[in-house]
Amino acid sequence: MGKDIDISTNQEHFVREALKLGIRTDGRSLLESRKPIISLSPDLYGFVEIEWGLTKLAVRISAEILQPYEDRPFEGLFTINTEISPMASPHFENGKNTDDEVLISRLIEKAIRRSNALDLESLCIVAGSKVWSIRADIHFLNFDGGLIDSACLGVMTALQHFKKPDISVNGEDIIIHSLDERQPVALSILHVPICVSFSFFNPGAVEENIKGDLNEEISIIDCTQQEELLRDGTLVITINKNRELIQISKSGGLPIDATMLMDLSSRALLIAEELTDMVKDLLKKDEQERYKKLNLKMLQAENSR
Amino acid sequence: MSATPSTSILSQVDGSAQLLLGPIKVLASVTGPIEAKARQELPTLASLEIIVRPATGVSSTREKLLEDKLRSLLQSIIVRHKYPRQLIQVVIQFLSSDSDHSANAKAFTSNELNAAINCVYFALIDANIALFSSFASVSLCILPSSDSFILNPTIAQLNESESHHVICFDIKDKQADKILLVESQGSFSEKQFYLAIDEASKECETIHNKYQRHCIVEKIREDFVWKF
Amino acid sequence: MELYSPEGLRIDGRRWNELRKFECRINTHPNSSDGSSFIEQGNTKVICMVQGPMEPVLRSQSNPNQANIEISITIANFSTTERKKRLKNEKRLVELKATLERTFEQSVMCKLYPRTVIQVNIHVLAQDGGLLAGITNAITLGLIDAGIAMYDYVSSISAGLYDTTPLLDLNTLEENDMSTLTIGVIGKSEKLALLLLEDKMPLDRLESVLAIGIAGGHRIRDLMDEEVRRHGNLRLSKVNV
Numbered sequence: 001m002g003k004d005i006d007i008s009t010n011q012e013h014f015v016r017e018a019l020k021l022g023i024r025t026d027g028r029s030l031l032e033s034r035k036p037i038i039s040l041s042p043d044l045y046g047f048v049e050i051e052w053g054l055t056k057l058a059v060r061i062s063a064e065i066l067q068p069y070e071d072r073p074f075e076g077l078f079t080i081n082t083e084i085s086p087m088a089s090p091h092f093e094n095g096k097n098t099d100d101e102v103l104i105s106r107l108i109e110k111a112i113r114r115s116n117a118l119d120l121e122s123l124c125i126v127a128g129s130k131v132w133s134i135r136a137d138i139h140f141l142n143f144d145g146g147l148i149d150s151a152c153l154g155v156m157t158a159l160q161h162f163k164k165p166d167i168s169v170n171g172e173d174i175i176i177h178s179l180d181e182r183q184p185v186a187l188s189i190l191h192v193p194i195c196v197s198f199s200f201f202n203p204g205a206v207e208e209n210i211k212g213d214l215n216e217e218i219s220i221i222d223c224t225q226q227e228e229l230l231r232d233g234t235l236v237i238t239i240n241k242n243r244e245l246i247q248i249s250k251s252g253g254l255p256i257d258a259t260m261l262m263d264l265s266s267r268a269l270l271i272a273e274e275l276t277d278m279v280k281d282l283l284k285k286d287e288q289e290r291y292k293k294l295n296l297k298m299l300q301a302e303n304s305r
Numbered sequence: 306m307s308a309t310p311s312t313s314i315l316s317q318v319d320g321s322a323q324l325l326l327g328p329i330k331v332l333a334s335v336t337g338p339i340e341a342k343a344r345q346e347l348p349t350l351a352s353l354e355i356i357v358r359p360a361t362g363v364s365s366t367r368e369k370l371l372e373d374k375l376r377s378l379l380q381s382i383i384v385r386h387k388y389p390r391q392l393i394q395v396v397i398q399f400l401s402s403d404s405d406h407s408a409n410a411k412a413f414t415s416n417e418l419n420a421a422i423n424c425v426y427f428a429l430i431d432a433n434i435a436l437f438s439s440f441a442s443v444s445l446c447i448l449p450s451s452d453s454f455i456l457n458p459t460i461a462q463l464n465e466s467e468s469h470h471v472i473c474f475d476i477k478d479k480q481a482d483k484i485l486l487v488e489s490q491g492s493f494s495e496k497q498f499y500l501a502i503d504e505a506s507k508e509c510e511t512i513h514n515k516y517q518r519h520c521i522v523e524k525i526r527e528d529f530v531w532k533f
Numbered sequence: 534m535e536l537y538s539p540e541g542l543r544i545d546g547r548r549w550n551e552l553r554k555f556e557c558r559i560n561t562h563p564n565s566s567d568g569s570s571f572i573e574q575g576n577t578k579v580i581c582m583v584q585g586p587m588e589p590v591l592r593s594q595s596n597p598n599q600a601n602i603e604i605s606i607t608i609a610n611f612s613t614t615e616r617k618k619r620l621k622n623e624k625r626l627v628e629l630k631a632t633l634e635r636t637f638e639q640s641v642m643c644k645l646y647p648r649t650v651i652q653v654n655i656h657v658l659a660q661d662g663g664l665l666a667g668i669t670n671a672i673t674l675g676l677i678d679a680g681i682a683m684y685d686y687v688s689s690i691s692a693g694l695y696d697t698t699p700l701l702d703l704n705t706l707e708e709n710d711m712s713t714l715t716i717g718v719i720g721k722s723e724k725l726a727l728l729l730l731e732d733k734m735p736l737d738r739l740e741s742v743l744a745i746g747i748a749g750g751h752r753i754r755d756l757m758d759e760e761v762r763r764h765g766n767l768r769l770s771k772v773n774v
Contacts, residue, residue, distance in 0.1 A: 083358075087396040088317065089317040090394065094354075099627060142314075144316065211722075243735060244733050244736065245734045245735070245736050246733055247732075249728070252632055252638060252727060254639060261743070262740055262743075265739060
């Protein structure tokens with residue numbers, strides 16, 4: 001396998017002509033997303049693996065106690081690591097940040113960190129000297145498009161799944177209780193942002209797109225790698241269940257009509273609702289499993305009198 | 306080894322394998338032979354690019370050290386003159402590891418090295434890279450005031466132990482042949498060391514016959530499906 | 534501090550749909566570049582210089598099918614009230630650069646200039662909100678001055694949402710306190726080349742913010758067009774003499 005990914009002209013025409021007829025090469029309809037398979041680790045907290053079509057990634061959340069920034073003594077720290085290794089695909093070079101990689105990491109940063117999905121003030125232990133530092137490591141294992149969507153879903157699922165060890169504060173001293181000693185504590189998540197990527201294809205001439213009134217641009221959801229290489233433009237919408245837009249990013253590419261944008265954002269909302277509920281169900285099931293395993297009946301406020 | 310590996314799990318690379326060894330979950334991928342960059346290129350041999358990535362945090366000197374250990378091992382085992390001026394890219398990604406929560410996470414644990422070596426083997430087989438021989442490795446430790454070994458020790462046992470060793474053998478004709486790598490730490494006597502090597506060679510053969518053979522046979526059957 | 538008074542006045546005395554003073558000049562540096570422009574959008578001031586289409590320095594920059602647009606952005610240390618040193622490879626700047634390159638790749642007729650590079654140098658002298666919008670407008674004018682074929686103007690403007698009222702063309706004070714949507718409109722159409730929202734905004738308000746943004750973009754286009762025509766007539770008058 002070579003390092004550069006090129007698509008032959010024949011293949012390009014095939015994909016484009018098929019799209020004009022409303023057909024995608026993997027049999028999906030234009031606005032149909034691949035169904036993600038999320039697996040939560042049964043023993044580790046905050047370890048999530050996601051399979052999104054052929055795209056695969058793992059997210060690890062870890063926590064440690066550090067000193068906060070001087071100008072923000074009441075806030076905990078939160079970092080997201082999105083380095084892509086050649087494991088995902090040989091065209092990603094190790095340690096070299098291409099523009100694409102920077103865009104991916106900025107988008108995830110804006111979607112999750114900037115939107116305050118994780119309540120940083122709840123991470124404060126002793127103001128100005130000790131706070132929790134939460135770290136999300138995203139490991140991209142296999143690449144077949146949709147890195148942003150799957151990474152955002154992965155991090156949000158992992159954050160909700162993660163539990164940090166309980167602590168007690170004694171003046172300046174902090175005792176960290178091990179997992180057997182005390183039940184660990186979940187993080188406080190303020191909302192669940194979901195990223196939805198749209199890709200645009202221009203079926204006609206460039207002139208028609210810019211000057212014409214036909215508005216025939218084709219938009220599809222959740223590209224594969226092949227479609228990602230051929231697309232003329234892209235739009236990422238981050239939205240949560242509460243009908244709040246968190247971020248919209250259309251960095252250039254094929255110009256699209258404003259009414260189409262409105263259409264796509266309401267479609268993004270539907271997907272966000274669906275995915276949020278799916279994750280919620282999954283986490284609930286996981287929680288129940290864990291309780292069963294630990295035999296924690298005594299914690300229930302039930303009385304057999 | 307407690308669990309069988311799964312291979313060919315990634316589609317973008319030429320060979321991949323995942324291994325679960327107790328708390329350690331590791332994924333290895335091999336891409337190659339591919340075109341090398343001018344500065345990597347060797348006129349008569351394949352160059353190796355080895356990348357180790359930790360489960361949490363960014364890679365540091367600890368990962369670099371692991372990369373170097375693996376490089377010295379793989380350099381002697383891959384038939385490099387078969388792929389002159391080309392590149393073989395090996396990525397080891399730890400997904401979970403036993404050193405995550407220990408205070409002394411500065412150095413890699415011998416269990417990690419052991420897992421990486423065994424996992425790379427399956428990925429190399431999966432990628433159809435020519436090897437001089439098979440290889441397998443064992444992690445073991447000697448507890449204080451006893452002569453017996455513990456194979457695949459837990460992190461607690463490692464911390465208690467007097468000395469711990471990672472021993473890697475090459476395997477020819479289903480027999481452990483030569484030592485490829487020994488990583489020992491702690492104090493131990495010459496006698497203990499030879500005993501450890503004996504123990505390791507036996508265990509390596511077991512690994513080979515129990516897991517590696519099976520993997521090779523499967524691989525050949527799939528690759529030559531048109532012939533059988 | 535009241536960003537929007539009950540009487541409908543903003544902090545700098547504008548109404549909700551009013552633009553700040555928009556001044557632009559083209560051909561400001563006729564000797565040192567093929568195309569140049571200077572814009573002032575309120576207190577945001579940007580210089581743009583365009584070189585090319587020209588032979589690429591590196592072979593890797595050459596594309597046999599179309600021109601390669603390269604944008605470099607320098608933000609002056611004194612552009613904000615707080616003097617700050619900025620690294621060139623800061624993630625935010627890399628993102629800005631990639632966004633602009635991808636925008637102009639579509640609106641410039643790149644196919645007409647194969648195997649060439651168009652180098653765009655941006656200098657931000659002062660910042661007072663609407664940075665991306667200001668840079669986009671400056672590049673559009675610079676490219677026009679360089680005589681590079683484009684399909685239409687790309688005019689850009691920011692718009693925000695205060696409670697339920699959409700506000701046009703935000704300054705720094707407003708930008709810090711409300712979510713900002715920056716859009717880039719193609720000519721007089723409703724086609725969007727560029728769209729950037731970085732803070733929360735209710736989905737149901739998006740339409741009203743977009744609408745005023747598009748209207749503002751069209752107004753900016755007219756102002757830029759006026760300047761281009763003024764400069765064109767000036768040149769023409771010199772030719773006739």
